[in-house]
Amino acid sequence: METIRCFRPNLGIGFNKNPRFGHGDSIVPLKVPPSRAHHRSPITLCCKAAPEAAAAAETTTTTFRENCGGRVPDHVLRRVEEIGFVRPTDVQRQSLPVLLSGRDCVLHAQTGSGKTLAYLLLVFSIVDVQRLAVQALIIVPTRELGMQVAKVARMLAAEPAERGMTHRPFTVMALLDGGMLKRHKSWLKAEPPQLVVATVGSLCRMLEKQFLKLETVQVLIIDEVDFMFNSSEQSYPLRKILTQYSTISNRQTVFASASIPQHRRFLYDCVQQKWTKDIIIFYHAFNFVYCLSCFIYFLQSCDKHEKLHVLLSLLQMDAPKSAIIFVNDQSELSKRAGDPPSATRVIEFLKTSYVGHLDVLLLEDDMNFNARVNALLEVRQRGCLLVATDIAGRGIDLPEMTHIYNYDLPRTATDYLHRAGRTARMPFSGEICCVTSIITPQERFVLQRFENELKFRCEVVHHPRKS
Numbered sequence: 001m002e003t004i005r006c007f008r009p010n011l012g013i014g015f016n017k018n019p020r021f022g023h024g025d026s027i028v029p030l031k032v033p034p035s036r037a038h039h040r041s042p043i044t045l046c047c048k049a050a051p052e053a054a055a056a057a058e059t060t061t062t063t064f065r066e067n068c069g070g071r072v073p074d075h076v077l078r079r080v081e082e083i084g085f086v087r088p089t090d091v092q093r094q095s096l097p098v099l100l101s102g103r104d105c106v107l108h109a110q111t112g113s114g115k116t117l118a119y120l121l122l123v124f125s126i127v128d129v130q131r132l133a134v135q136a137l138i139i140v141p142t143r144e145l146g147m148q149v150a151k152v153a154r155m156l157a158a159e160p161a162e163r164g165m166t167h168r169p170f171t172v173m174a175l176l177d178g179g180m181l182k183r184h185k186s187w188l189k190a191e192p193p194q195l196v197v198a199t200v201g202s203l204c205r206m207l208e209k210q211f212l213k214l215e216t217v218q219v220l221i222i223d224e225v226d227f228m229f230n231s232s233e234q235s236y237p238l239r240k241i242l243t244q245y246s247t248i249s250n251r252q253t254v255f256a257s258a259s260i261p262q263h264r265r266f267l268y269d270c271v272q273q274k275w276t277k278d279i280i281i282f283y284h285a286f287n288f289v290y291c292l293s294c295f296i297y298f299l300q301s302c303d304k305h306e307k308l309h310v311l312l313s314l315l316q317m318d319a320p321k322s323a324i325i326f327v328n329d330q331s332e333l334s335k336r337a338g339d340p341p342s343a344t345r346v347i348e349f350l351k352t353s354y355v356g357h358l359d360v361l362l363l364e365d366d367m368n369f370n371a372r373v374n375a376l377l378e379v380r381q382r383g384c385l386l387v388a389t390d391i392a393g394r395g396i397d398l399p400e401m402t403h404i405y406n407y408d409l410p411r412t413a414t415d416y417l418h419r420a421g422r423t424a425r426m427p428f429s430g431e432i433c434c435v436t437s438i439i440t441p442q443e444r445f446v447l448q449r450f451e452n453e454l455k456f457r458c459e460v461v462h463h464p465r466k467s
């Protein structure tokens with residue numbers, strides 16, 4: 001049986017276990033400093049992570065139509081079905097009524113759980129297509145994620161051909177780094193789109209030059225919010241957008257991410273810094289059972305100089321349909337030592353030694369935008385071995401990925417979580433996917449720290465690998 005609880009304790013909310021995962025049923029009041037006690041407390045909705053909850057989700061017959069309570073236009077719901085989204089995921093089923101109620105919300109749910117569709121349905125419920133004004137704004141941390149979100153929005157907005165167009169089209173503008181701002185400026189002047197999907201940098205340039213104003217925005221969504229607040233480049237402009245360029249009373253604000261470290265602090269900041277109104281819903285859903293049945297975590301320990309050969313033998317043994325090999329950005333120390341970056345080393349080695357049928361591709365921050373787009377296009381068209389830095393770790397949806405390899409261990413548990421979340425992204429499929437970290441014995445304690453923090457256990461790789 002599944003439980004949803006709506007808490008509104010006097011002093012606030014908190015989790016007495018690891019805040020990022022599960023334990024939704026273990027809520028205790030937070031001790032709020034007296035100076036903050038006058039604030040009205042956030043409301044918490046929790047999806048209890050229990051085996052019965054997973055079973056209930058699997059057998060649920062709720063449809064999007066029932067779930068959206070008549071608030072999302074009919075043609076959008078028809079498109080949802082046509083695209084193949086027959087029933088809502090757990091997160092969509094539980095968060096949609098909250099989102100559609102019009103309250104500010106923090107959507108904290110596991111990677112690949114369908115947060116994008118949930119917040120896009122909110123956008124469609126609010127936007128009036130007859131009105132030529134920017135009514136919804138989605139801010140994303142990377143160009144790649146922006147293109148993906150804009151694509152899904154356009155797919156949902158498309159009128160089915162056989163029915164013909166019965167009303168003004170819903171338009172989506174992707175205002176992303178590396179785009180043609182001149183063209184966007186003319187577009188905004190001539191016929192403003194209803195939805196803008198933007199990266200912080202490009203958006204700020206348009207706002208500073210007053211080519212775009214946010215006073216007509218009724219819903220503001222910030223995806224991968226923790227990443228943006230943690231980024232020195234994005235944090236300041238994002239705060240400005242939240243407080244100076246738009247006002248909280250005119251808009252509904254939604255923050256989404258699979259990781260919100262120190263989320264109690266984040267919730268209070270939301271209210272205190274006036275990023276949201278003082279009643280905010282915190283929707284927290286981590287269905288562990290689902291997670292664990294999809295992922296198998298392995299570790300392979302070896303010496304540093306053996307890593308490439310170990311990677312190769314793992315690829316031969318696993319024969320993945322499609323895989324991402326994560327490497328870290330090059331450190332200053334290694335640059336100064338004149339070493340090649342991990343990405344170059346891995347790519348060059350695989351191009352000469354890998355004999356499987358998959359193409360080897362690269363995706364890293366230093367590549368130009370076109371090369372990055374092409375790499376992602378190719379990965380989506382056929383199985384590939386994608387050697388990537390953490391740029392591929394946030395939000396990028398590659399449903400065919402069966403294997404993730406950490407050639408370099410990520411720097412934080414949050415990065416580990418997002419890297420692992422690039423696989424097992426087909427809700428309801430239950431496909432078993434593997435996440436393997438290739439570590440030196442000295443790195444074992446780092447991985448152990450991630451295991452403790454994220455509450456999972458790695459198995460040592462056996463030859464041949466057990467699964």
Ligand SMILES: Nc1ncnc2c1ncn2[C@@H]1O[C@H](COP(=O)(O)OP(=O)(O)OP(=O)(O)O)[C@@H](O)[C@H]1O
Pocket residue numbers: 084085086087088089092109110111112113114115116117257258394395396397399421425426427
């Ligand atoms: N109701 C549904 N039925 C089937 N598939 C779905 C449904 N909702 C979403 N999906 C698919 O699930 C995948 C993951 O969805 P999405 O990208 O929204 O996840 P997310 O929660 O935003 O993940 P992340 O935190 O990694 O960004 C996508 O391929 C999407 O098409």
